[in-house]
Structures are given as C-alpha cells and as structure tokens.
Amino acid sequence: RKEVEQDPGPFNVPEGATVAFNCTYSNSASQSFFWYRQDCRKEPKLLMSVYSSGNEDGRFTAQLNRASQYISLLIRDSKLSDSATYLCVVRPSGSARQLTFGSGTQLTVLP
Amino acid sequence: DAGVIQSPRHEVTEMGQEVTLRCKPISGHDYLFWYRQTMMRGLELLIYFNNNVPIDDSGMPEDRFSAKMPNASFSTLKIQPSEPRDSAVYFCASSLESRVHEQFFGPGTRLTVL
Numbered sequence: 001r002k003e004v005e006q007d008p009g010p011f012n013v014p015e016g017a018t019v020a021f022n023c024t025y026s027n028s029a030s031q032s033f034f035w036y037r038q039d040c041r042k043e044p045k046l047l048m049s050v051y052s053s054g055n056e057d058g059r060f061t062a063q064l065n066r067a068s069q070y071i072s073l074l075i076r077d078s079k080l081s082d083s084a085t086y087l088c089v090v091r092p093s094g095s096a097r098q099l100t101f102g103s104g105t106q107l108t109v110l111p
Numbered sequence: 112d113a114g115v116i117q118s119p120r121h122e123v124t125e126m127g128q129e130v131t132l133r134c135k136p137i138s139g140h141d142y143l144f145w146y147r148q149t150m151m152r153g154l155e156l157l158i159y160f161n162n163n164v165p166i167d168d169s170g171m172p173e174d175r176f177s178a179k180m181p182n183a184s185f186s187t188l189k190i191q192p193s194e195p196r197d198s199a200v201y202f203c204a205s206s207l208e209s210r211v212h213e214q215f216f217g218p219g220t221r222l223t224v225l
Contacts, residue, residue: 034212044216087154097211102153103154
C-alpha cells in the first residue's frame with residue numbers, strides 16, 4: 001500500500017464549478033500535511049498547509065480527518081488557471097525533514 | 112532573488128554513459144533534496160542533505176546513483192552507468208530549517224537515456 005494515495009483523475013470541470021479532491025495516508029503517526037500544486041511540465045509549489053481545524057485560503061479549503069487518515073482539498077468557483085495537478089503531501093512524525101508526495105490528482109477547468 | 116537553479120534542463124544520453132546533474136539551492140537554505148518523477152512512480156525522494164551533510168539516502172535506487180554537496184551552494188547527482196529506466200525528470204529542492212515543509216523546487220532536469 002502506498003503511503004499517500006490519491007485519485008489520479010483526471011477531473012474535468014467547467015469554469016465556476018466546485019471540485020473536491022481526497023487523499024488518504026497510511027502512517028497514523030504522520031505529523032503534518034500539505035497540498036502542493038504542479039502545473040504541466042513545471043515544478044511543484046506549495047499551495048497550502050492542512051491543519052486539524054481546517055483552513056481556508058480564498059477559494060481553497062483544506063481539511064484533515066486524523067481519525068480516518070483523510071485529507072481533502074475543495075476549490076470553489078474554479079478558474080481556468082486552476083488547471084494543474086494537485087499533490088497531497090505528508091510529513092512523517094518525529095525529526096523527519098522529508099516529505100512524502102502522493103502521485104497527484106489532475107484537474108482541468110474547461111471554459 | 113534567484114530560485115533553485117538546475118542544469119542541464121534537458122539531457123539525452125546513451126545507455127552506459129555517465130550523467131551528472133547539477134543544482135544550486137536558494138542562498139541561506141539549510142536543506143537540499145533530490146527527487147525523481149516518473150508517470151509510473153510519481154515524485155520519489157532520492158536523498159537529502161542538511162548543511163551539506165547527507166542525512167538520508169535510502170531512496171537512492173542503487174549504487175549507480177551518487178550525490179554530493181561539496182558546499183552550501185552546489186550539489187550534484189551522478190548516474191554511472193546510466194540505463195533507460197533512469198529516464199525521468201530529476202528535481203532539486205531546498206528549504207529552510209524553520210519552514211522545512213515549504214520546499215522550493217528547481218525547474219528540473221528532463222533525462223532521457225536511449
């Protein structure tokens with residue numbers, strides 16, 4: 001079983017739609033969680049952190065369910081520029097500095 | 112300020128040849144990471160350094176791969192001899208100790224081994 005699992009998609013949605021991505025992680029001791037975004041043929045970039053209380057950044061909302069080992073990302077009022085691959089990322093517990101990346105969910109927002 | 116710099120951006124080589132990938136991290140960053148990305152396996156951590164010292168190389172696939180960081184502003188990833196299955200995009204990333212989760216990636220080196 002992979003440490004971080006995501007639905008690869010692709011998700012094709014019309015502009016203005018609301019879309020949600022899910023991610024599960026296998027290590028219950030994992031400490032920190034993030035979403036990264038990777039545009040086609042570009043490098044990944046940090047999108048937002050995921051807190052136990054949930055957090056929102058404009059049209060983006062991230063939530064964490066530690067009991068179910070589940071992370072979600074919600075994008076409201078999607079824009080053409082949101083088209084990208086969204087990577088779910090987990091940092092193990094302890095002193096680990098490395099991150100474990102999911103394989104990503106591909107989103108295409110259609111005009 | 113310049114971000115993470117990688118060279119070359121593209122490399123095409125023949126099986127059996129030596130390949131050297133280069134990375135210049137963001138000045139002042141404490142950590143440097145090397146990743147490999149393929150469609151089949153996604154983004155995999157190969158090795159990371161803290162203050163130029165290798166900390167975890169458990170992701171290095173085999174002895175054909177080696178990485179060095181001779182100083183705070185330069186790192187190399189070497190594959191010798193290269194094989195077709197090494198074809199991938201290799202990313203270098205760096206981060207600060209205080210925000211280790213925010214890794215800044217370079218543009219990557221797209222390696223094709225024929």
